[in-house]
Amino acid sequence: MMQTPDPQLQFDLKVADEQRIEPKDWMPEPYRRTLIRQISQHAHSEIVGMLPEGNWITRAPSLRRKAVLLAKVQDEAGHGLYLYSAAETLGASREQMIADLHSGKAKYSSIFNYPTLSWADMGAIGWLVDGAAIMNQVPLCRTSYGPYARAMVRICKEESFHQRQGYEIMMTLANGLKEQKDMAQDALNRWWWPVLMMFGPKDDESPNTAQSMQWKIKRFTNDELRQKFVDATVPQAEYLGLTIPDPDLKWNEARGHYDFGAINWDEFWEVVKGNGPCNRQRLEARQKAHAEGEWVREAALVYAKKREMRDER
Amino acid sequence: MMQTPDPQLQFDLKVADEQRIEPKDWMPEPYRRTLIRQISQHAHSEIVGMLPEGNWITRAPSLRRKAVLLAKVQDEAGHGLYLYSAAETLGASREQMIADLHSGKAKYSSIFNYPTLSWADMGAIGWLVDGAAIMNQVPLCRTSYGPYARAMVRICKEESFHQRQGYEIMMTLANGLKEQKDMAQDALNRWWWPVLMMFGPKDDESPNTAQSMQWKIKRFTNDELRQKFVDATVPQAEYLGLTIPDPDLKWNEARGHYDFGAINWDEFWEVVKGNGPCNRQRLEARQKAHAEGEWVREAALVYAKKREMRDER
């Protein structure tokens, strides 16, 4: 007599074997919940992340830069779409995810609660924020859940393009007039520390990391990724002739890594709690867009039904 | 036995004798209605007239100009207040007058339905629009209705100050760089004809003029005032080195006046009917301010009542 296979065992074997879990496969509820939380949070970050950069589209200093920036922000909207779709394969509804964002229940990346104050911020965001995002996301291309991994492949390709564009903006400014170079340095000063915080709390304060790594949702710890980012970024800043605003930053021959100064975790937690410079502004912008779009979504629905009824006749 | 004096006769005698009619005096109903219409229309013109100039306060090119412009627009609000008060002495309510403005029942000067497109328009409006207004208003200082006449004395004093400021802006531009002089000429080109229309239709198409002149509400006909304005303004334009956009303009030795070209009365009537470049925009701005202020007015009222009740206890 054949034994019914134990689904948990099958799941564990698949994960261990680096196979992808697909929507129709059995999966443990905590795995599903963790993924929905992570993917929707990632989707929300793409959508909220449109706002700080969107802030400079109408003020971009050349037609070429304007087109590139607009296309970039549009890509972010596209990433949001793929990710909402990936989360939907786990049984979450887009409507509910958006409601959770607007109610404050769901989070998004805290980095977008910082303001974009000059054109150089378009460079800094591309270079540093997208750079940090890629560090986080490249390993996610091998994450155990299939639809998420495939979405990330596409997203990472575009993100790395965005990062190059951002670095190119910084390069142009750093090689420009003094005012432009100052603008670039000022942007680096403001974004550096918040970007380091993007990798999340220190490993010993990140309780979910172990489980996520076991499920192969996550592949590296927060601190590992943060170190990789610093190591990659310091030479890029040097090449630009810009100074990273950290007096404690220095190469550690023994470790083969850069040492860097202490992160202000109070600020991190305050921003997470909603006290960042732009938390309210960002959420209000999204809530407003959603509320003002209500009549449009309703009209589209009613029209589609009318069409359907007419077609039936 | 004493005869009851005939109030109409007394009124006619007073007017003929250049005495002022005061609020408590008997007056013919058509006289009252004509005055309410004219004074409230004048008040509305001051209030709507704040908008085209208000459009440049935030963009004024120096702090001094900004302060002067803001003070000027504030004066217009003050004029609106005096005039609403003068109309109230005739039994009209401010609330009803404002409702009539917002419903489109009451008119305001059509000149404010033209857009302000450059800083030079602040000069042109002061010089030409206020100049034309003064032509109309100086005789009103001797108008037969006392409160109106007294309001006009105060208003005319301020208007003539505004006109000088406007002319000074034009002078500065006309003596400035080529771009500034072009700006000034462009403003003159756009405002000249609409300003000539401010004096109202030709005498033979202005049916109310005769009655208003008989009541000594009006002292000169539209065409007389228009001619006075042209005669006064042409030398001023010459002094600025600007060209009045009318090829038919020339000195007529025989008449002792400037001849000028034909006015496009079709445009005039279209603007009166609501088809000017900014009719909808101006009215919507007023309606919006009023609607959004509703809760403030209500709160002020409720608070005043609470205070009153507390004071009684």
Add this chain to the structure above:
Amino acid sequence: MFDTKTYSSEVNQALCDYLLRLADSSLILGHRLSEWCGHGPILEQDIAMSNLALDLIGQARNWYQLAAQQAGLGQTEDDLAYLRDAPQYRNVLLVEQPNGDFGQTVVRQFLFDAYHYYLLQELGQSADENIAAIAQKSLKEVTYHLKWSSEWVIRLGDGTEESQRRVQTALNNLWEFTGELTKPDQTDEILHAAGLVPDLRKIQADWQNRVQSVLNEATLQIPTRAWMQKGGKEGIHTEHLGYILTEMQFLQRAYPHCEW
């Protein structure tokens, strides 16, 4: 770089003016659409409006480049976009009108697209090869624009009571800006005589038919109001354009002579 033709100075001047009209209208409409980015009513439509904006900005760049070369004054596309003030701008008034709600944006887009589509179709046949080439390329994009905006006009017009009221109001308010789209002036006449641009009377008829048919399907009423605003093509704009340019040009104005 274009291989430009040499024209009589009268034609060349009219041509430069005409190219700026095309470029400015596309740029300003693209700017307005880009203001929606991140604030659209539906994520998919946010993306769609960015697409439209990107197409229009791209078209503007092509027209500016041709205008700059045809004028022969050594200007760049950015000089033309960033260093002219409102009275030098030649866009039609329609495209500078505020976004309003999504319905107003859709109606503005449709009224312009219907004109833009037929205009580009004709310009694709221009005796000037550069014009013809840019027009043909743009037409592919604008064919999609017109499809998108027509569908939305129909969807909202024939949707709910509220959506119908909103788009009808938008239509009533924007109608007065449609007159100058197809009203020829001297520039149009000179260039038409030279075989470079079409007779606007033909565009007018095509536009009218298309608008009528879409509005019918959308159960909307064509406004009866006959008076039309004009001035955009000669540089006399509404009060909105100044604010658009103030924002758009700030960096170029505040930091002159920079590479970006």
Add this chain to the structure above:
Amino acid sequence: MFDTKTYSSEVNQALCDYLLRLADSSLILGHRLSEWCGHGPILEQDIAMSNLALDLIGQARNWYQLAAQQAGLGQTEDDLAYLRDAPQYRNVLLVEQPNGDFGQTVVRQFLFDAYHYYLLQELGQSADENIAAIAQKSLKEVTYHLKWSSEWVIRLGDGTEESQRRVQTALNNLWEFTGELTKPDQTDEILHAAGLVPDLRKIQADWQNRVQSVLNEATLQIPTRAWMQKGGKEGIHTEHLGYILTEMQFLQRAYPHCEW
């Protein structure tokens, strides 16, 4: 022109910075108030807000003139107002926040006025005669500002349910921008040590008392939220300031080297 004193270069540099803070805060708040002109909820209050704006712009001019002279670089008040970009602006974040509804404008005004009033009272005693003179003159105006805004906070707070809800929301939202008003930094310390400006801790106490007492009368709750935004005094602003300056500076930027 002022008869300016000579200070050590450290003090003079701090002083120029401090004067810009005063000037910029007044100018930006005046700018915000001037946006109401023609759009107020009641004609009399439209006039009142213009009065406040005029006073503040006048005060800004005085402080800019003194700053320019104290810096000794031959700048004018307009150079300082029109040719510095956002990172060079030193106004507190509170004054650049949007007008919102009339309630938000009134709350913003009150929170600033209560600080401004006590600050000017102390600056009126400054060892620098120019500072003392400008402060004394300004204090007369600001005494009225504080009266106006206190009365309106009370009227709206203790008015209808809707008005109370609106001003309470405004208060909750603006509260986080009040911290930097009275938080001393190095500039404040250097100048206080030199006897030129007051100890902000004293202003803090007076501000707190006044705010508490007016909010009590207005039946409003002081927000409990403790985290405070900062950065304005060092040139790190919110996203709003860029738009304000873009609009304000357009003509000076687009037409450089002109007399106006």
